[in-house]
Amino acid sequence: MADRVKLQIDGKTVEAPAGALLINVARQAGIDIPAFCYYDGLALQAACRMCLVEVEKAPKLLAACTLPVTDGMVVRTETAQVREARKAMLEFLLTNHPLDCPVCDKGGECELQDAVFRYGAGESRFTEEKLHVPEAQWSPVVYYDAPRCILCYRCVRICDEGLGVRALGVVNRGATTEIAPNRGDHLECDECGMCIDICPVGALTSGIYRYKTRPWEMKHVGTICTHCGDGCKTTLGVYGGQIIRGNNRDRSGINDEFLCIKGRYAFDFVHHPDRLRTPLVRRNGQLVETSWAEALDLVARKFSEVKARGRKFGVIGSNRTTNEENYVLQTFVRQGLGTNNLDHHRTGDVVSLVAALAGRQGALAASADLYQRKAALIVAADLAQQHPLLAFLLRANWRHHQARVYVVTPGPVREDSYAVRSVRAPSGEELAAVESLRDALAAEPELVILFGDSVKGERVRRLVEFGDSLGISVQYVCLLDYSNSRGAADMGVLPDLLPGYAPVEASGAPPGLTLPEMLDAPDLDVLWVIGANPLARRALTSKEAFVVVQDLFLTETAARADVILPAASAYEKTGTVTNTCGEVQRLRKAVEIPGTKSDLEIFGLLARRMGLPFGPWRPEEVWEEIRANVSGYNVPSALLAAGGAFPTFPASGLHSVRPKPELIRSAGDTLFTSGTLGRYCKTLSSVREAPGTLYRS
Amino acid sequence: MTFSPQLEARFEKLLRSYPPGRQRAALVPMLLYAQDEVGAVTPEVVEEIGRRLGVSTLEIEEVISYYSMLRRTPAGKHHIQICTNISCMLLGAEELWEHACRRLGIGHREVTPDGQFSLEEVECIGACSWAPALLVNYDYHHHMTPEKLDRLIESLRKPQ
Ligand code: SF4
Numbered sequence: 001m002a003d004r005v006k007l008q009i010d011g012k013t014v015e016a017p018a019g020a021l022l023i024n025v026a027r028q029a030g031i032d033i034p035a036f037c038y039y040d041g042l043a044l045q046a047a048c049r050m051c052l053v054e055v056e057k058a059p060k061l062l063a064a065c066t067l068p069v070t071d072g073m074v075v076r077t078e079t080a081q082v083r084e085a086r087k088a089m090l091e092f093l094l095t096n097h098p099l100d101c102p103v104c105d106k107g108g109e110c111e112l113q114d115a116v117f118r119y120g121a122g123e124s125r126f127t128e129e130k131l132h133v134p135e136a137q138w139s140p141v142v143y144y145d146a147p148r149c150i151l152c153y154r155c156v157r158i159c160d161e162g163l164g165v166r167a168l169g170v171v172n173r174g175a176t177t178e179i180a181p182n183r184g185d186h187l188e189c190d191e192c193g194m195c196i197d198i199c200p201v202g203a204l205t206s207g208i209y210r211y212k213t214r215p216w217e218m219k220h221v222g223t224i225c226t227h228c229g230d231g232c233k234t235t236l237g238v239y240g241g242q243i244i245r246g247n248n249r250d251r252s253g254i255n256d257e258f259l260c261i262k263g264r265y266a267f268d269f270v271h272h273p274d275r276l277r278t279p280l281v282r283r284n285g286q287l288v289e290t291s292w293a294e295a296l297d298l299v300a301r302k303f304s305e306v307k308a309r310g311r312k313f314g315v316i317g318s319n320r321t322t323n324e325e326n327y328v329l330q331t332f333v334r335q336g337l338g339t340n341n342l343d344h345h346r347t348g349d350v351v352s353l354v355a356a357l358a359g360r361q362g363a364l365a366a367s368a369d370l371y372q373r374k375a376a377l378i379v380a381a382d383l384a385q386q387h388p389l390l391a392f393l394l395r396a397n398w399r400h401h402q403a404r405v406y407v408v409t410p411g412p413v414r415e416d417s418y419a420v421r422s423v424r425a426p427s428g429e430e431l432a433a434v435e436s437l438r439d440a441l442a443a444e445p446e447l448v449i450l451f452g453d454s455v456k457g458e459r460v461r462r463l464v465e466f467g468d469s470l471g472i473s474v475q476y477v478c479l480l481d482y483s484n485s486r487g488a489a490d491m492g493v494l495p496d497l498l499p500g501y502a503p504v505e506a507s508g509a510p511p512g513l514t515l516p517e518m519l520d521a522p523d524l525d526v527l528w529v530i531g532a533n534p535l536a537r538r539a540l541t542s543k544e545a546f547v548v549v550q551d552l553f554l555t556e557t558a559a560r561a562d563v564i565l566p567a568a569s570a571y572e573k574t575g576t577v578t579n580t581c582g583e584v585q586r587l588r589k590a591v592e593i594p595g596t597k598s599d600l601e602i603f604g605l606l607a608r609r610m611g612l613p614f615g616p617w618r619p620e621e622v623w624e625e626i627r628a629n630v631s632g633y634n635v636p637s638a639l640l641a642a643g644g645a646f647p648t649f650p651a652s653g654l655h656s657v658r659p660k661p662e663l664i665r666s667a668g669d670t671l672f673t674s675g676t677l678g679r680y681c682k683t684l685s686s687v688r689e690a691p692g693t694l695y696r697s
Numbered sequence: 698m699t700f701s702p703q704l705e706a707r708f709e710k711l712l713r714s715y716p717p718g719r720q721r722a723a724l725v726p727m728l729l730y731a732q733d734e735v736g737a738v739t740p741e742v743v744e745e746i747g748r749r750l751g752v753s754t755l756e757i758e759e760v761i762s763y764y765s766m767l768r769r770t771p772a773g774k775h776h777i778q779i780c781t782n783i784s785c786m787l788l789g790a791e792e793l794w795e796h797a798c799r800r801l802g803i804g805h806r807e808v809t810p811d812g813q814f815s816l817e818e819v820e821c822i823g824a825c826s827w828a829p830a831l832l833v834n835y836d837y838h839h840h841m842t843p844e845k846l847d848r849l850i851e852s853l854r855k856p857q
Pocket residue numbers: 142155158159163165166167168187189190191192193194195196
């Protein structure tokens with residue numbers, strides 16, 4: 001058979017690879033064939049018959065969704081016969097459909113509505129009473145309205161094939177066929193909402209969004225999920241100043257349509273009643289409300305005073321603030337406060353990886369590589385729980401390209417179900433198990449190695465040496481917990497490294513204190529914490545320290561503060577973040593919470609009050625500075641602004657690192673937790689699967 | 698739960714007849730044989746067979762709710778299945794069906810209080826040439842009439 005074939009669709013001559021499905025070939029040629037059950041990337045179903053077309057020499061209409069194109073094929077997609085068939089199919093689908101479009105969440109975005117609009121079926125020959133079944137709530141997230149269901153089985157397939165959860169099934173038959181959840185009357189699953197968003201009609205709806213508004217009344221803001229380190233694009237639906245929906249139906253971003261429960265629904269912290277909206281200062285031991293001016297004055301005065309006396313600062317940055325904020329923070333701390341006592345909670349040893357790969361190009365895997373490379377090795381991570389997007393991409397790679405996946409973990413993980421080899425090894429002893437896979441891995445044409453937090457320090461170097469010794473192309477992903485964990489390291493929120501992993505010694509100053517060293521220092525005068533909660537895990541030794549906290553909530557750390565400045569969250573600002581694969585992407589501001597300020601703005605206001613020679617800052621200008629100064633970040637701004645994701649790789653010469661394995665620790669978040677922030681996401685705690693566990697698949 | 702040694706032997710033979718890794722294909726016959734022994738596909742049966750085949754409860758639900766021959770509650774000792782599909786219908790099956798309902802005092806998928814009989818209206822049972830036809834458990838009865846049905850019921854009622 002020829003590799004490429006020529007065929008005619010609606011009089012247009014089209015070339016396509018032999019064996020491609022007609023529906024896709026037509027779509028690529030700009031001819032839309034309606035389809036309910038066909039869905040890109042899922043197994044073929046051919047159940048709905050909406051895609052019937054006329055093919056010359058075929059005795060009857062054929063389903064375009066399962067028809068491979070052949071040379072010389074002549075197809076007509078909009079003849080009277082075809083239109084008649086589609087209209088009849090729609091009439092049939094509508095026999096039991098309630099037609100409650102005016103109150104249906106899907107109204108305006110419904111594929112059934114659109115098809116009926118296009119083909120008619122305004123009249124029905126059915127006069128029988130419609131079958132009615134009451135709506136069911138399967139979880140706080142998922143509701144099912146059986147009469148609206150058109151039995152396309154997209155939901156069943158995405159859950160089974162896409163996620164490997166298999167929580168949905170089809171029961172009964174004929175007119176009483178329904179979708180059913182895995183636990184009789186309720187669901188026990190990932191609560192990701194993939195099934196809801198993929199549903200062409202309003203049969204599956206979300207407890208978070210239902211009956212809140214009409215789709216066309218929302219403003220849609222595409223930004224980056226603030227939870228895990230994978231960096232999914234989430235499109236937030238904003239109505240009346242509130243975020244009421246998250247999805248990614250436009251398939252922009254590295255995640256296509258994928259989002260886990262956090263990216264799709266865990267935006268509710270933004271409007272949480274406990275959100276701090278007024279600065280607080282401690283007076284007579286009590287935190288009392290004050291004005292921004294007064295709070296900032298107090299902080300600036302204190303900072304200037306401690307600086308003038310040459311006393312000790314400790315500054316802890318965030319895993320969720322933007323690159324711009326992190327970059328400015330390290331400038332502020334190093335040049336403005338004159339110290340290198342700057343650190344953040346390190347959730348993986350990216351520093352050691354950068355050092356081990358110094359001088360190489362293309363050694364970091366992009367998220368797309370997880371879908372494309374022929375083999376992958378997961379070391380020390382429960383990917384489906386901790387990195388839902390990466391797990392989804394890898395599984396899709398296995399489904400679509402038969403990728404070969406190897407697993408070395410301390411306990412069972414979901415990837416075991418399709419891995420070619422799964423090896424159990426206690427945490428910290430994974431490398432010996434990796435070694436046992438040597439022959440199998442060396443026989444692969446290429447490999448992506450993803451590793452979790454127990455591979456740190458010296459072990460990272462040994463893992464890279466192992467990779468080198470395989471004699472094949474190997475790429476790495478150092479798994480990090482949060483939306484900008486990678487960016488915090490890249491921007492030099494570290495005591496010994498400047499932006500781009502340049503050693504601080506280059507600037508003539510010795511390295512500063514690490515996070516635990518700051519908390520343990522008996523003579524610490526100021527502790528300044530930006531978007532982090534270190535005191536939840538470790539006590540502050542210095543009783544005299546003046547503590548300043550910028551955060552969204554009154555966390556354990558904020559509760560110890562002398563001044564609390566209410567900060568804006570990632571969904572309330574612009575800027576960039578870098579995911580665990582090193583791809584930088586842009587945040588867009590969805591809403592504003594009165595009373596709060598972005599950390600960047602706070603830095604500017606403090607700088608002015610302290611009379612420092614920099615600030616205020618605009619995110620766009622800082623970004624240009626980052627592009628110019630930070631190794632690996634010289635990516636095209638225009639494309640980034642348009643929503644692209646760009647791999648960054650610090651190419652600079654990081655020769656020696658001081659491995660600090662004791663500082664590396666993942667928070668071990670599951671699908672249903674997200675550090676301190678997760679506590680304020682009611683959706684996450686409302687599902688029965690919460691809080692979940694790692695290594696229990 | 699445990700099954701009789703005979704049924705276990707049957708399961709074993711069944712499971713051997715599918716290629717390795719395809720044992721889940723035995724689901725329908727296993728459910729049917731278990732139903733014959735236990736009287737119905739009870740939750741315990743579902744759990745046990747699911748465990749043996751590595752099939753989820755939901756997947757078994759899909760199968761049970763699809764196939765009308767699988768029952769969740771026991772049928773009568775004599776399960777009378779009357780075909781009312783086209784050939785049988787043309788030769789008086791509807792009359793036969795109504796007669797059966799009156800005679801036993803029960804309807805579709807119902808069981809007499811003494812547990813002796815149950816009725817089910819079924820689609821074509823492949824005995825069109827001898828229509829109207831019915832099944833009692835697995836036994837065929839051809840060219841049925843209301844009178845023949847009465848005699849059949851009487852003979853089944855007699856203690857054997
Ligand atoms: S919410 Fe996600 S995991 Fe749960 S049933 Fe739907 S697709 Fe499956």
